[in-house]
Amino acid sequence: MVLIRRKKEVKKAMLKATWDLRSVLSIHILRLVAGILVVRLIYPLFFTASSFIIELTDRLIVLALVVWKVRDTQGSWRELGLSPRNWGANVMKGLAGGVALLLVSLYSERLYTTLLLVEPTQHPLVAQVQAAISWEQLIIPLFLAGIAAPVTEEMLYRLFTFLPLKDRWGLWGGALASASIFALFHFNAYWLVEMIIVGIGFALLYYWTGSLLTAITAHSFINTSKIIMMYLGVPLVQ
Numbered sequence: 001m002v003l004i005r006r007k008k009e010v011k012k013a014m015l016k017a018t019w020d021l022r023s024v025l026s027i028h029i030l031r032l033v034a035g036i037l038v039v040r041l042i043y044p045l046f047f048t049a050s051s052f053i054i055e056l057t058d059r060l061i062v063l064a065l066v067v068w069k070v071r072d073t074q075g076s077w078r079e080l081g082l083s084p085r086n087w088g089a090n091v092m093k094g095l096a097g098g099v100a101l102l103l104v105s106l107y108s109e110r111l112y113t114t115l116l117l118v119e120p121t122q123h124p125l126v127a128q129v130q131a132a133i134s135w136e137q138l139i140i141p142l143f144l145a146g147i148a149a150p151v152t153e154e155m156l157y158r159l160f161t162f163l164p165l166k167d168r169w170g171l172w173g174g175a176l177a178s179a180s181i182f183a184l185f186h187f188n189a190y191w192l193v194e195m196i197i198v199g200i201g202f203a204l205l206y207y208w209t210g211s212l213l214t215a216i217t218a219h220s221f222i223n224t225s226k227i228i229m230m231y232l233g234v235p236l237v238q
Contacts, residue, residue, distance in 0.1 A: 014079045014080075014081065014210055015079070015080065015081055015163060015166075015206075015207060015210060016079070016163065016167060017075070017160075017163035017164040017167055018070070018073040018074060018075040019069055019070070019073040019075070019160075019164060020164055021164050021165070021168065023069055023073070023164075024160065024161050024164055024165075027065050027066065027069055027156075027160065028161075028181075028185075030065055031058075031061055031062055031065060031156075034061045034065075035057065035058050035061055038057055038061070039054050039057060043057075051124045051125075051128075052140055052144070055125075055144050055148070056144070056148065059144075059148045059149070059151075059152045062152040062153075062155070062156050063151075063152050063155065066152075066155045066156055066159070066160050069160070070159075070160070080159055080163070080212070081159065081206060081209075081210055081211045081212040081213075082159070082211075082212050082213075083211070086211070087211075087213060090209055090211040090213045090214045090217070091213065091214075091217050093205070093209050093214045093217075094205065094213065094214040094215065094216065094217025094218045094220075094221070095217055095218070095221055097201065097205045097214065097215075097217075097218040098217060098218035098219070098220070098221030098222055098225075099221070100201070101198050101201045101202075101218055101222055102221065102222045102225055102226075104194075104197060104198065104201070105194055105198055105222060105226075108193065108194040108197065109194065125141045125144060125145055125227075126230065128140070128141055129141050129227050129230045129231055130230060130231075132231055135231075138227065138231060141227050142224060142227055145223040145224065145226075145227055146220050146223050146224040146227065147220065149219070149223060150216045150217075150219035150220040150223065151216055153182070153219065154202065154206070154212055154215045154216045154219055155212070157178055157179075157181065157182040157185075157199065157202075158178065158202055158203055158206045158212060158215050159206075159212050161178045161181055161182075162174050162175065162178035162203045162206065162207075165177045165178050166203075166207070171204075171207060174203065175199075175200045175203035175204060175207075176196070176200060178199065178203055179195070179196045179197075179198075179199025179200045179202075179203060180196055180199075182195060182196075182199040183195035183196045183199060198222070201218070202215040202218060202219060203215070205218055
């Protein structure tokens with residue numbers, strides 16, 4: 001009983017934000033402002049930025065802002081779930097969660113197409129994957145969608161956004177609110193409901209395992225699986 005109580009106390013002490021909701025709002029605004037400033041004003045002075053450069057720039061801005069604010073508020077990466085401890089078990093949990101959430105994602109896409117009779121807006125990465133004629137041409141899409149996006153988005157929407165929302169409104173309120181922000185910032189109404197559901201799944205994986213690696217792994221598995229399916233001609237919607 002003592003050991004169980006101690007584990008609960010340790011878990012409660014972990015995954016607690018050292019920043020407030022005003023910091024969350026400011027970081028999201030700074031991300032947009034910095035992105036516009038760099039991509040629209042600075043880059044054109046020197047070169048025409050490709051979609052890869054634009055996407056990578058956004059990921060680096062997100063990473064820099066989150067790391068800066070966590071350090072500024074003296075947050076502990078270990079207590080926030082970024083630790084190599086039990087990484088193997090957390091990766092396996094992430095893969096299991098990724099499989100379940102991938103099925104939810106695919107089913108919801110087909111449901112939207114059938115009921116709403118609409119097709120999703122094509123993302124530049126999707127067009128690049130569909131035009132690929134060799135595995136080498138998948139390197140950039142796999143890097144952006146399978147590594148860069150899962151790492152930076154889980155740090156921003158789960159670690160940085162979900163935690164203070166959870167502290168304010170509880171587990172489910174925080175999961176729903178952070179998932180809604182996650183969905184809205186993808187600026188695509190077609191994916192809204194699906195991304196909210198999947199975003200809630202990522203938040204729960206993060207909270208229940210106490211490791212952000214679990215959510216990153218699940219996110220990476222979903223994105224990577226969809227890229228491979230598109231390349232192989234497996235329909236995501238029917």
